[in-house]
Amino acid sequence: MEKGIESIFKSHLEPKEVYKGGKNIPPSLKKIYKLSSNENPLGPSPKAIRAIKSVLDQIDLYPDQTDIRLREALVQDFEGKLAADQFLTGNSGSEVIDMILRAFINEGDEVIYSNPCFLPYSVFSRWYGARQIDVPLMAPNYDLDVNGILDAITARTKIIFLTSPNNPTGTYIPKPILEDFLFKIPKNIVVVFDEVYRHFADARDYVTALPYVQQGHNIIGLNSFSKTYGLAGQRIGYCYTTATIANYIRLIHKPFLLPLTSIEAGIGALNDHEFVAETVKTVHEGRAYLEKEFKKLNMIYWPTQANFFIIDPPLPEMEFTNKMMEEGIMVRPVSQFGAPGKVRITIGDQEANMALVEALKVIITKT
Structure with missing residues (x-):
């Protein structure tokens, strides 16, 4: 019997709940x-609006082939603590998550996350056939179950998602806990540290991924222009990490990826202190x-x-x-x-x- 087109569909892409x-x-x-x-x-951001308006008469042309101008603006925003090749940008933080998964995950590899959390961690990892391991946050305060995550790690674990502050709980991972965790995990695992809401955190022991990237840990700091800068409609996201990891992921970064208006808006917003x-x-x-x-x-x-x-x-x-x-x-x-x-x-x-x-x-x- 002749097989239908469904015979070549990927089994891990069977209809399931999608992110809404x-x-x-x-x-x-x-x-x-x-x-x-x-x-x-x-x-x-008013400066982002002005930047967008300044290039509206150029939208008939292709944008920058690479994201280097936006990455250089990010270097300035991070006060020179990172180099341009340690940044990677995309059309939203969600797309950056997708690129990370596409770069590292093969079918059967494992991804660890902790519900309640941002749904794309699980939805997007399913697209690449990952085995999803949920180590839920602990009741009643939604604390990270560090020991549970460490116990869940296997030889197939490739990526661990951590979020601080966490969406949707608003909770965060204190510096001592994150630091201890990073020293305990194997060196062939990537930690995606979603810090999209970092600007709003004011706890004394709150920390971003920055110091651990500087120390050489395999951690990726995930960020977005949607919240602090008011550019959700422009869909601009970025991450920073070690040059080794960033340049590896950049191998799948498409040319002309960011629209001209997004590049200009991002640069303008970074200057709108x-x-x-x-x-x-x-x-x-x-x-x-x-x-x-x-x-x-x-x-x-x-x-x-x-x-x-x-x-x-x-x-x-x-x-x-x-x-x-x-x-x-x-x-x-x-x-x-x-x-x-x-x-x-x-x-x-x-x-x-x-x-x-x-x-x-x-x-x-x-x-």
């Missing part, structure tokens, strides 16, 4: 506050305000180092999400991220935060 991004604001006569996607509460400072200040003030209000309302929430909170709502997550929408507030249920029953709420500007509190009061009163 947050919803956009629906058409409505009522004002909607979008607190569901962790976007910048102040909008985009005032905007970054104002964004961080807005988030920190909003974080303190909402934490105080959550306590008044007896809301169950987790302390956060990011620009969002995860809460245990007073209603089932979808019912709560729908009722919040009726009150003009978009929030994100995160069962899909491995946190069943929980809801993630972005910290907005003060107007949005006050509207959120009022909506919670209405729902709690009616519950």
Whole structure:
């Protein structure tokens, strides 16, 4: 019997749950506050906007063949602590994750992550036939199960995903814990350290991947322009690591990968230090305000180092999400991220935060 086209489909690409991004604001006569996607509460970087406008009459031409100009701007942003060949960019942090997996994973290799976490770790690794090992964060505080991860490592382990601050919990990995972990893992494993929300972290023992890259550990610091710089729509991400790892992954970096407007926006945003400072200040003030209000309302929430909170709502997550929408507030249920029953709420500007509190009061009163 002649085989159909399905006979050459990859078995590990059988239909399964896929990553679904947050919803956009629906058409409505009522004002909607979008607190569901962790976007910048102040909008985009003004310098990035000016940079985009300056090249709009050139979009009929191909962009830069490589990302070197953006990488050189990143060198300046990191105060020369890393070289240009230690950076790699892509169309969003998610694409950088995809490139890392494509570079290292063969079918049957193992990837370790810890739910609740960013869903692409598991979804994207499945595309390459990886065996996925979930070592869940530990209740009740969503702490990293270091010993569990170490016990899960086998000869097939290629990549371990760590996130700090973590999406969707807002928790982080203290420096002593990360440092001890890095010295215990085999030297043929890559640690992808997702630090997309690093600008918002202010814990005394918070640390990025930077010092460990400088020490030569096989760690990749994953970053994005979507949050701090307000450029989610431009889809710019980057990572930094050792020159050995970065230049290896660069072998699959496509020419003309980044659009001209994205390159210019990224360079402009990196120079917008005032905007970054104002964004961080807005988030920190909003974080303190909402934490105080959550306590008044007896809301169950987790302390956060990011620009969002995860809460245990007073209603089932979808019912709560729908009722919040009726009150003009978009929030994100995160069962899909491995946190069943929980809801993630972005910290907005003060107007949005006050509207959120009022909506919670209405729902709690009616519950």
